[in-house]
Amino acid sequence: MPYLDLAEGRCFYSGNNNRGGMPVLFCHGSGGSHQHWLYQLKDLENICNPVAVDLPGHGRSEGKPAESIDQYATWLYQVSQTLGFKSPLLAGHSMGSAVALTMGLRYSSSVGGLILLGSGCRLRVLPDFLDNLKTGVMPAQMLDYLYGPDAPEVLLRMGRRELENADTAVYYADLNACNNFDATEDLPGIALPTLIICGSEDRLTPPKYSHFMKDKMPRSSLEIIPGAGHMAMLEQPDKVSWVISRFIMDQTSS
Numbered sequence: 001m002p003y004l005d006l007a008e009g010r011c012f013y014s015g016n017n018n019r020g021g022m023p024v025l026f027c028h029g030s031g032g033s034h035q036h037w038l039y040q041l042k043d044l045e046n047i048c049n050p051v052a053v054d055l056p057g058h059g060r061s062e063g064k065p066a067e068s069i070d071q072y073a074t075w076l077y078q079v080s081q082t083l084g085f086k087s088p089l090l091a092g093h094s095m096g097s098a099v100a101l102t103m104g105l106r107y108s109s110s111v112g113g114l115i116l117l118g119s120g121c122r123l124r125v126l127p128d129f130l131d132n133l134k135t136g137v138m139p140a141q142m143l144d145y146l147y148g149p150d151a152p153e154v155l156l157r158m159g160r161r162e163l164e165n166a167d168t169a170v171y172y173a174d175l176n177a178c179n180n181f182d183a184t185e186d187l188p189g190i191a192l193p194t195l196i197i198c199g200s201e202d203r204l205t206p207p208k209y210s211h212f213m214k215d216k217m218p219r220s221s222l223e224i225i226p227g228a229g230h231m232a233m234l235e236q237p238d239k240v241s242w243v244i245s246r247f248i249m250d251q252t253s254s
Contacts, residue, residue, distance in 0.1 A: 004082045009062025011079055015041055015051035022112065022252050023085040026052035027076060029094030029118070030174035031166050033059030036093060039237035040244060048089075048248050053079055055099075057170055065173035069095070069181045073102035080110065087112035089251065091244065093233060094118045094205065095174050098181045104192050105183070113193040113251055115244055118202055118230045120209035121187055121216070123178035130179065133172035138163050148201035148229025155234060187216035193254075194220040195247040197240060199228030221247075 004011040014034045017023075024044065026037040034041075034052035044050045056063030056075060066072045076099055080088055089112050092100030097119035104111045132139045143159055151159075194217050198210035207224055214222040223243040225232045233240045 004079060006063075006075070006078055006082065008056050008064075008075060011056070011062075012054045012060035013051050013079070013083075014038070014053075015049070016045075017049060017051050017083055021048040022248060023049045023051065023083070023088035024115075024248065025076070025080055025083075025085065025088045025090050026050065027090065027092040027096035027099050028052070028055065028058070029092075029096050030178060031058070031171040032093070032096075035059070036231070036234060037091075040091075040233060040241050043237070043241035044245060044248065047245055048252075051083065055096075057173075065170050066177065067173065068177050069098045069102050070106075072099040072177070073106055076100070076103050077107050077110065086110075089113045089115060089248065091115035092117070092119070094230065095123065095178050098123055098178065098183070101183055101190070102181075104190060105186055108190075108192060111192060113195075113247075114190075115195045115197070115247060116210075116213070117197040117233060117240070118199070118205045119196060119213065120205045121183045121213055123181050123205070125175045125179040130172065130175060133168050133175065136168045138166060138168055138171070145203045146230050148199055148227060148232075148235055150201075150227045151229060151231070151235050155231075159231070187213060188218065190217050191219060193247075193251060195244065196220055196222045197225065197232065197243060198222070199225045199230060199232040199235065201227060202230045202232070204230040 090100035
């Protein structure tokens with residue numbers, strides 16, 4: 001199994017990390033794991049060096065969830081350095097996009113570009129969600145917020161099972177970190193090439209969030225995935241992989 005030894009404990013990652021090409025470091029969202037990026041790891045392996053991590057306290061990684069997005073960003077920077085990556089692209093989903101964005105701000109000279117999926121410069125969370133999770137209860141509406149109306153039934157079953165087995169304490173820590181995240185004032189100063197992706201039916205981070213970021217970030221482009229919800233990379237993996245592949249090829253040819 002591929003693990004990295006870090007101060008916070010062992011970090012699990014998926015990907016060979018022994019191929020040439022531009023390194024792309026994938027970061028999952030709240031309560032998730034590297035498995036949310038499995039389609040992209042497979043689809044992109046011939047054009048880059050894709051690696052997806054489990055954040056501390058998630059999936060197969062040791063440690064505890066971080067208390068803030070800043071802490072996660074510092075941890076992700078350590079992972080990138082330990083992997084030997086030089087100026088990787090950072091691909092983040094939901095909370096992972098906030099982590100990628102923050103690493104791009106804090107360590108811009110060590111980042112080649114950003115891929116932000118289901119993102120926002122602020123990630124406010126419904127108070128009822130936080131209240132439920134704090135008492136150990138997964139919000140009943142969570143599945144409806146995660147997936148679009150056209151998501152296949154097999155994917156919804158998998159998502160429901162994942163939520164039923166989830167650690168609510170981890171979800172609470174992550175969503176609380178999201179609730180305290182605000183990079184609004186930082187967007188105009190981000191000079192990294194950035195691809196913003198959003199599902200047209202995303203209820204957690206609706207397209208207006210992505211349009212706002214596109215308008216504020218000088219080197220950004222925006223792709224809307226028709227019919228997809230917040231979990232666009234699972235709902236419509238081919239389309240998401242395709243727009244990411246175009247962005248990667250643009251960066252390698254520039």
